[in-house]
Amino acid sequence: MYNVLEKEVYQCLAAAGVPTPEYSCFPLEGALTATSWPVALKIMSPRIVHKSDLGGVALHLNNQEELEEARKNILHRLCLKGFTPDSKDEWIVTRQYTGIELFFGVVQDPVFGKVILFGAGGTTVELFRDICYIDSEAGEQEIRNGILQTRVGQYFARGFRGIKYDPGPIVALVQKLQRIEVRELDCNPVILTEEGPVVVDARMVTGTCITQSKPLKFIPEIFRPQRTAIIGVSSHPEKVGYALAKNNSGDPDCYYVNPHLDKLFDKQVFPRVEDLPQIDTAVLCIPPAALKDSIVRLAVKNVKNVVIITAGFREAGRDEHFLEELAAKYGIHIIGPNCLGIYANGKNLTFGPGTPKAGDVNFFSQSGAIVAELMDKAVYKNIGFANIISAGNMADVDFADLIHSYEGAHPVNLYIEGVSNGKNLLRAIRGSKVPVRIFKAGRTEAARKAAFSHTGNLAGNYEMFTGLLKSVGATMMRDINGLLYPYHFEKVLVITNAGGAGTVISDMISDKLYPLSQAQIDSLSKVLPKHWSKNNPIDIIGDATYERYLKALTIADSFGADAILVVVTPQFMTDTNKIGEIFYTHPFRTKVFPVLLGGEKMETACRRLRSEGVTYFEELSEAVSYL
């Protein structure tokens, strides 16, 4: 890697339209001069990357005398550090600028390709790491969103000490860095002067950018399986092919294939793919060695969607590149391998536990076990799915393709450990018409190690991942349960019989608490005891009965909130079973969710709510994860 000299960096930056300082270079033994003061003096050597660390920099030099003195001091410090300048080394004198110190950078990330960094500069970079990440393809608004993710972004948002700074020149500089052809660049500091930002020190690594040119696939038919086949059904209950067959035994448009079986679950079993009627989607649970041949025969039969349950590929160190090639060659879409299957169009083409009801949740996951866990929870909690895609190794179809192909109206929820083509994921989310919500595992080194050991996925730089994903508008979830919910609530009412619980939940959703108007407070005061909270959370006091809950809820239902959480704690007067009835005997316009805190006293009510098909929560943290 060639260490680019400071003057060469300035030439390169200037060519890209990036503002650089006034500077002059001088031979090591030559006279030093400056045309305006103050200036900075720095040693410039192909052998030195970090000048400051060697004492090779002197700042705020106000006159010729100080400049000469600085030269002596620098040479002395270099000598102490064991560095002897030679004829290849030069002095560079740059004009000294004053203003806010910023940081700009360019990196090449294995997941996201070229990414721009912006933040507070100077020593602050190391101390506070107040940095945002901006995609090289980000538009102006996305750049502004990124800048506002930093603390130093306050200068441009609400101003600082009474002065509001124009973000325009910052955005423009980011845009120049988006276009500049470098491998790595560290501009620190960039001084924000009254005339705009000026790069006053920079390091650069030349080279070409990583490009990621795979196009996004638009394949909405993946969500519309109609006539399906399971290749590799089994009559052995401990086999995956049995579970898949069983989950689809009631579907007349689902066919079974196995050369060694005649009948299964009262259905004919076809010996070969060729014998099948026309189908659109095939699920394969056959040995790895048989896959290629089967896929080709399915493709020849014009099957579009191929879901590969079979494991033992990348996660086991074996090549799976042939799958992507087959998909491209035949124009088919491959989900998997190493996955739990898909649930779409009401068809449960998974070997997951039970079949959840149809509903609005879209859930795409890299981990099959997480799919199994959340499906089982959904069955228990009466949560319905529109689409579940257990994406597995994503040899062909990946998250980006799935988001790009989704045409429905509900949020798309993702469980991600690591992705290989980050640019495409950003593009897909940028273009998505629905909210994209992501739980990203792999924040810590321990988790990245765990993720790698079970899928072979590189989880990547978590901070960069979340920064970039947020700037394209994705929501990062803190709780995996949040992936089980299809709505997005902004204005939430809380009714509670416990002030403590009201306080705790206020901390959790302070930005979503719907503020009550005086008229709304007055209408509640008519039915509530004198000491109710007159505030949201609506604390209806510890001795609240069924009647009081019902009255408060009926009035609150007309307030126009997005959702009402009804928190019930097991206090002395609390008839939890009776209060539970409210949620299945009364219709409400607002989405209403009971939150039953405790344990023993709530068991019967919870069981009844489940049997009545009501979604309820047992922890405040669980409830808020669904908002």
Next chain:
Amino acid sequence: MYNVLEKEVYQCLAAAGVPTPEYSCFPLEGALTATSWPVALKIMSPRIVHKSDLGGVALHLNNQEELEEARKNILHRLCLKGFTPDSKDEWIVTRQYTGIELFFGVVQDPVFGKVILFGAGGTTVELFRDICYIDSEAGEQEIRNGILQTRVGQYFARGFRGIKYDPGPIVALVQKLQRIEVRELDCNPVILTEEGPVVVDARMVTGTCITQSKPLKFIPEIFRPQRTAIIGVSSHPEKVGYALAKNNSGDPDCYYVNPHLDKLFDKQVFPRVEDLPQIDTAVLCIPPAALKDSIVRLAVKNVKNVVIITAGFREAGRDEHFLEELAAKYGIHIIGPNCLGIYANGKNLTFGPGTPKAGDVNFFSQSGAIVAELMDKAVYKNIGFANIISAGNMADVDFADLIHSYEGAHPVNLYIEGVSNGKNLLRAIRGSKVPVRIFKAGRTEAARKAAFSHTGNLAGNYEMFTGLLKSVGATMMRDINGLLYPYHFEKVLVITNAGGAGTVISDMISDKLYPLSQAQIDSLSKVLPKHWSKNNPIDIIGDATYERYLKALTIADSFGADAILVVVTPQFMTDTNKIGEIFYTHPFRTKVFPVLLGGEKMETACRRLRSEGVTYFEELSEAVSYL
């Protein structure tokens, strides 16, 4: 409030031994000089608090010419801001120091009294708020802990750009500020020079410090009720006096008092306090107006512990100061008012739902509803308590007294909304022999409002609260469920049949994952399939059966971890009921906790574990909150 002039601040600081800059003062029209360069020039006026905001400061002046120029510029800027200097105003010329910019401050907090602030200085204070809080009574180690809570503390911990700074002079300066008699002080910046820190700008508000002189009570007998009485029992099931009587109907050493009843739950009811046998603890659920008289009569009978259930005092805007006075006058200890009661020495003197088993958890709470919720949960989850104190309004005995009086060996867990005597809380935790773990509600404005409306408590400055509490060694809990657990685990093993769940939990407890040795890995490899993770979390693969779980757990039990979480997800081969048997049929040396993720497929196993008295979890987040 008198605006103390910069020179007066320096005089005051110098008198306290705090290093101040070389400075000289000059009349407004007089000549300006300096003995060494560079210097800073500032206007000094009784009418100006924030000089910088008016442009009244010029820095880095290198010679007489620049000094004169700066005077003109300052006068020009002041004029533009509409400020006309007069004969009371002066110039102050201070030596310009270079080094790291720090911030030191002194505040008087309504909760904690005098508190010292330390952090990164300059504009950084506003931008990054990298501040720690140090108690005025903190010793050297606690001061060091505080400093290391800040980012700028890195300079003193692991060093910065290769230079490690000595924290000694910082600690010494904090100690001087602990002793200085001021109301408020803002030293910003303090420059850390090679000779130590120098305050180069400061604002001060004179006045005396808030003192909190209430002594800590040592009253271990509060945890040892033996012969008890319930004053105000009732035969009406909807009354609190009924619930309390019922919860204690089996205790021959618990007596009932009510002038209108003869018998209740087959026990004699005494008409008056005077008729009771000798008791040590009385629980009062009688009307507010009758309290004072009853307490006096109990005190005369030499009753030591008085628990007041009765509500309607401070939370209803009514004075409760007489309770503290009665306690002091008669040497008794009053818990409450407005509380759920206490559970101690195996006696359930609460009207909470059900009676949890005896165990090791100590739980002191400001909210009765939170006590009710966690008691009910504990009953359901087989968690046992040593002590529960529903502290209510804490008119007499407060959290500090309780911590100070606890003589057991297990952690003390607190739910706090707001406290009035923060100094005592810090003193008690500083002196505690057991870990103190705190869930603090009121991080957000919304929650502070909710807390105030239901208890009249001021939740205070959350950041200061958590900062100070951490520096005295308390653990701040993020999940309220963590209050239900009596242990502290440092080395945790995770066994899982799902790599995804292993990845997610690794993010949650990355610092507690017990690292496996090669010998341990080898011993597990003998019984696990080839592709197991060879790492903690021990991923025993999705097709793990009862036998594989048992083998892995039996081996891991010998590794010497503090706890083993056994994560089970409902995968195709997972016989959850059979796996559940492991936890009540096999003894383990290590504490072992099943974590059953999902819902429908886990219900039967969970029910069985409950009936077998096994503590288990249904969410990863719940499990880790107990570690």
